[in-house]
Amino acid sequence: MGVTHKIFCAGFGGQGVMSMGQLFSYAGLLAGKEVTWCPSYGPEMRGGEANCSVNISDDLIGSPVIKQDATVAVLMNVAAFKKFENQVKPGGSLYLNSSLIHEKPSRTDINVYYVPVNDIAAEMGNTKLANMIMLGAVNKIEKIVDDELLLEAFTKVFGEKKANLIPINREAIAKGAASVG
Amino acid sequence: MAVLFEKTKGMTDVKTHYCPGCTHGIVHRLVAECLEEMGELDNAIDVSPVGCAVLALNYFNFDGIQAAHGRAPATATGIKRVHPDKMVLTYQGDGDLASIGMCEIVHAAARGEKITTIFINNGIYGMTGGQMAPTTLPGMKATTAPYGRDVSLQGYPIRVCEMLSTLDGSKYIERVAVDSPANVIKAKKAIRKALETQKAGLGFSLIEVLSTCPTNWGKTPVEAVKFVKEEMIPYYPLGVYKDSTKEEE
Amino acid sequence: MAKILLKGNEAVVRAAIEAGCRYFFGYPITPQNEIPEYFSKELPKVGGTFVQAESEVAAINMLYGAVAAGARAMTSSSSPGVALKQEGIGYISKAELPAVIVNMMRGGPGLGSIQPSQSDYNMCVKCGSNGDYRNIVMAPGNIQELVDMVIEAFDMADYYTNPVVILADGLIGQMMEPVEIKQPEVKREMPEKTWALTGKNGGEPHRIINLNLDANELEQVNIELFKKYAVIEENEQRYEEYKMDDAEYAFVSYGTASRIVRSAVNELRNEGYKVGMIRPLLLWPFPEKAFEGKDHIKKYMDVEFSMGQMVDDVKLACNDKHKVEFYGRAGGVIPSVNEVVDFAKKVMGGAQ
Structure with missing residues (x-):
């Protein structure tokens, strides 16, 4: 059996949580792996909360659902942190947006990374880059896909018209990686 | 010998199941004659309802399908969207159209579906044995209104032409009766006009025909015709309720 | 493509x-x-x-x-x-x-x-x-x-x-x-749609009764x-058999539930359980043929996102209602792989 990454992303709408998951999924597809992306949907989206579950695997994916067995959880705001700390399985990794989340998790059986993505994005002059910075940080540690595939996935997810934004996003991924390296 | 009257090619040589004095047969013939005169018998598709006219497709000598109760306008929508060049008509009674199928007829009209509806209003459920219809007149007896329709309990009749004529999608709406030779001739003109409206692709058209049901009304055919004239027409005035065919053309 | x-x-x-x-x-x-x-x-x-x-x-x-x-x-x-x-x-x-x-x-x-x-x-x-x-x-x-x-x-x-x-x-x-x-x-x-309502075009009327x-x-x-x-x-009996070759126990599951079961089968196999899955691809006709020649299967474990609506069909197909056990979650709850593994272990006992 090969490696399976189970990545759970949560935050509020507008933080690019869903697209973070889609970027990983598409990059996984481009890398020739099996992938699934499952969104939350319905009224839970209306309150502004959003989450998605991504599987990237060398093998056929069984359960696409993440239920306390994530290898990686990315939590982008306090509400997500309060709700989803336990989504990570023991030994897994938790990535927190430390620009907004100032608490520390109670768990000791997981690896925790603090990434101040909003602050880094503000330094770069574009708050919309926060999710790409987080992507860079996660990928640096977890080595899920080649960084370049994330950028190739960028135009798949957002369309060819956004290709001009690739250089700034490449920079965002690098900054994210540097923040945990 | 000169031929004075010939049966339309739009009707089959089948004996109908309609009761003596029932006016379904007249209306069937008018529809078939109009389609024949327009040269549309090869292009016509009938959607028969649930009710007495459920077997209409056997009497019409053109294509037909039996719809679920009240859903003829929806089924006709499906057919017309696939074949915009065919003449599609629904033939519905008052229980079918104005009770269980009110939603479908309103929305078909609102969408401006290019179909023609022949709406038979005889104020009663015929096939099931004389129950109260949405068009049963106040005070009129039915098997489910044995003391006569009491509007304080059973509400008021629905005037379909008046209601549907408020919708922008409906282009030609007229109420006629078949209680006299003169009115039968007028009814035929109305049906022709409605079918022409469809053929011109203008939108939804409906002809309401005040009809008889001697069997369930408990009347003789002659009394039934008199009832249409004296009781029904005053409640359901005849006339053109909507004609925006000029503006559309 | x-x-x-x-x-x-x-x-x-x-x-x-x-x-x-x-x-x-x-x-x-x-x-x-x-x-x-x-x-x-x-x-x-x-x-x-x-x-x-x-x-x-x-x-x-x-x-x-x-x-x-x-x-x-x-x-x-x-x-x-x-x-x-x-x-x-x-x-x-x-x-x-x-x-x-x-x-x-x-x-x-x-x-x-x-x-x-x-x-x-x-x-x-x-x-x-x-x-x-x-x-x-x-x-x-x-x-x-x-x-x-x-x-x-x-x-x-x-x-x-x-x-x-x-x-x-x-x-x-x-x-x-x-x-x-x-x-x-x-x-x-493909048969020609000679019955379709297209207008009679000089022929006999099409009538859909x-x-x-x-x-x-x-x-x-x-x-x-x-x-x-x-x-x-x-x-049209269609099904997938997953790790059924030497299986002594078989899950029966379809759709998304079968994916959770697939993961559960993998975990149980890692622990040495001889377990597989029959996955109907069509539910009607129900793939009864998938159950033929499988008298050696000790238990069928039906897993669904329901209170057990497929159970009757599984009982009929295996022709032994005592062999069929069920685990499901209802109302929109999705069971975890661990829940399914635990259920299976209870059914199989220590039969590794």
Whole structure:
């Protein structure tokens, strides 16, 4: 059996949580792996909360659902942190947006990374880059896909018209990686 | 010998199941004659309802399908969207159209579906044995209104032409009766006009025909015709309720 | 064609258009709204027609008209909406017309929830309208299967002049997976639609009948229908066997539930349990053949997102009701792999 990454992303709408998951999924597809992306949907989206579950695997994916067995959880705001700390399985990794989340998790059986993505994005002059910075940080540690595939996935997810934004996003991924390296 | 009257090619040589004095047969013939005169018998598709006219497709000598109760306008929508060049008509009674199928007829009209509806209003459920219809007149007896329709309990009749004529999608709406030779001739003109409206692709058209049901009304055919004239027409005035065919053309 | 990442609901539309579907009639209901939305965007581009119906009831009856007129057409909905469509499905079945109906199931009963569920098995597989009739029911377990099944559903519907239901769940509708849109592997000789309402064009009128007042005549209609169903039962039993070669215990599961079971099988195998899975790909006809020659299986473990609607079929297929155990979660709750593993261990005892 090969490696399976189970990545759970949560935050509020507008933080690019869903697209973070889609970027990983598409990059996984481009890398020739099996992938699934499952969104939350319905009224839970209306309150502004959003989450998605991504599987990237060398093998056929069984359960696409993440239920306390994530290898990686990315939590982008306090509400997500309060709700989803336990989504990570023991030994897994938790990535927190430390620009907004100032608490520390109670768990000791997981690896925790603090990434101040909003602050880094503000330094770069574009708050919309926060999710790409987080992507860079996660990928640096977890080595899920080649960084370049994330950028190739960028135009798949957002369309060819956004290709001009690739250089700034490449920079965002690098900054994210540097923040945990 | 000169031929004075010939049966339309739009009707089959089948004996109908309609009761003596029932006016379904007249209306069937008018529809078939109009389609024949327009040269549309090869292009016509009938959607028969649930009710007495459920077997209409056997009497019409053109294509037909039996719809679920009240859903003829929806089924006709499906057919017309696939074949915009065919003449599609629904033939519905008052229980079918104005009770269980009110939603479908309103929305078909609102969408401006290019179909023609022949709406038979005889104020009663015929096939099931004389129950109260949405068009049963106040005070009129039915098997489910044995003391006569009491509007304080059973509400008021629905005037379909008046209601549907408020919708922008409906282009030609007229109420006629078949209680006299003169009115039968007028009814035929109305049906022709409605079918022409469809053929011109203008939108939804409906002809309401005040009809008889001697069997369930408990009347003789002659009394039934008199009832249409004296009781029904005053409640359901005849006339053109909507004609925006000029503006559309 | 390279694989693309598609959401299940969008994949339905892409597949249907590939299959030649040009008419869609539907009504909004979560979790399948992307289907009508995407159809409304895509059908005009290929000369097709999208109609947002006034209700699910109207939508199925529009479909009845469109398929009677000879077109390839479909509708979709989710559980409460499919309940409303049952009457129309019965009419289409009686008239022997080809139609495709997609159900992205959500929790029930009643208005229920909008989360993924499999609690419409009875309604769709056993058929929820009046009378004796059968629908072909396909149960995709991933988006590629969903695409393949939707495309084939149109062929099967035309071939057997019978409704075909795609029974998936909200998760399959919402989830994205890599897919390839391709023509079906099975190529059928398609009968000409000589019965279609196209106007009589100088010939005899086409008449699509739903009422037979004569009891003997209607009985004959039923007999003819069931001759057709017998052919379908013989031809269309489809299932996947997963790690069944040396299995002593077998899960039975379909759709998204079968994916959780697949993961559970892998975990149990790692621990030395001789366990596999029979996965029905079609629910009607139920793949009874999958259970033939398997008397050595000690227990069948049915796992569903319901209170156990498939259990009766599994009991009949294995011909031993004492061998069948069930685990399910209802209302839109999805069981975890661990829950399924724990259930299986209880059933199997220490039988490693």
